[in-house]
Amino acid sequence: MRTGLFLLISTFPLTACQPSPAPRAQDEPIATPDLIAKGQYLVKIGGCNDCHTPGYAQSGGKVPKQHWLTGSGQGFMGPWGTTYPSNLRLNLSKMSEAEWLVYSSTFHTRPPMPDFTVRDMSDDDRRALYRFVTSLGSAGTEAPAYLPPDQQPPAPYFQLVLPAAPADAPGQEHATKAPAAS
Ligand code: HEC
Numbered sequence: 001m002r003t004g005l006f007l008l009i010s011t012f013p014l015t016a017c018q019p020s021p022a023p024r025a026q027d028e029p030i031a032t033p034d035l036i037a038k039g040q041y042l043v044k045i046g047g048c049n050d051c052h053t054p055g056y057a058q059s060g061g062k063v064p065k066q067h068w069l070t071g072s073g074q075g076f077m078g079p080w081g082t083t084y085p086s087n088l089r090l091n092l093s094k095m096s097e098a099e100w101l102v103y104s105s106t107f108h109t110r111p112p113m114p115d116f117t118v119r120d121m122s123d124d125d126r127r128a129l130y131r132f133v134t135s136l137g138s139a140g141t142e143a144p145a146y147l148p149p150d151q152q153p154p155a156p157y158f159q160l161v162l163p164a165a166p167a168d169a170p171g172q173e174h175a176t177k178a179p180a181a182s
Contacts, residue, residue, distance in 0.1 A: 032131060035127060035131040035132070036128070036131050036132045038128040038132075039128035039129045039130070039132025039135075040065075040132045042121075042129055042132075043069070043129065043132060044061075047114075048069065048088070049061070049068055049069065051076075051085040051112070052069045052071060052072060052085040052086065052087075052088055053068045053070065053072070054067070054071075054073070054074070056068075065136065066136070067139075068089075069088040069133060069136070070090075071086050071141075071142065071143035072084060072085040072143060073144055074157060075144065075147070075153045075156075075158070076111070076157065076158050077157045077158065078111060078112075078159070078160040078161075079149060079162065080110045080149065081110070081146060081148045082151070082153040082157060083109070083110045083112070083113070083146055084143040084144045084146070085143060086142075086143050087140050087141065087142055087143050088133050089133060089138055090138050090139075090141075092130060092133045092134055093134055093137070097127065100126070101123060101126055101127065104118050104119070104121075104129070104130075105123075107119070111160075112160070
């Protein structure tokens with residue numbers, strides 16, 4: 001009891017002088033180096049480089065960081081048409097962090113982008129992705145534009161031949177039709 005009182009008295013002057021922490025604005029950078037490191041880790045284990053970084057999968061992940069996520073001219077052709085992994089370095093640098101947080105929790109793309117993975121991430125994880133990608137700076141050029149199913153893409157491209165969907169499988173229309181881009 002006496003110790004408790006002593007602690008209270010001895011710490012009072014210190015704490016009384018501290019300004020109370022202001023609420024954090026959404027765009028205010030906090031612990032940026034930690035978030036950047038976390039974003040790098042998420043990009044690595046989340047497989048983003050496998051598609052969005054040219055030569056990454058082919059080299060066993062040996063592409064230097066300055067070339068990461070600059071988009072790819074290697075298309076993915078399937079019943080949806082041909083899609084190209086976008087240049088995330090350019091695209092994220094055009095958005096504010098607040099815009100990215102809204103966009104990345106609601107966007108829908110064509111296959112084979114696992115948009116559901118990004119949408120399911122926590123706000124903190126998606127914020128970390130943003131901090132890491134924008135810390136690399138804007139680089140490279142836009143990936144080629146999407147081609148509809150009736151257009152033959154130039155090489156190189158992966159051609160995906162999908163199994164027929166079971167009649168009762170939910171969500172199959174997303175993979176077999178050409179949905180409108182969002
Ligand atoms: C299997 C390949 C693949 C993987 C893995 C992948 N992407 Fe994509 N991504 C694509 C393709 C292809 C598109 C273009 C889709 C379209 O045209 O509709 C795309 C589009 C996107 C877009 C929307 C376009 C833009 O630039 O705003 C975002 C954001 C994105 N990817 C982020 C990520 C992130 C973050 C990861 C890792 C968690 C990731 N992608 C993993 C292939 C992939």
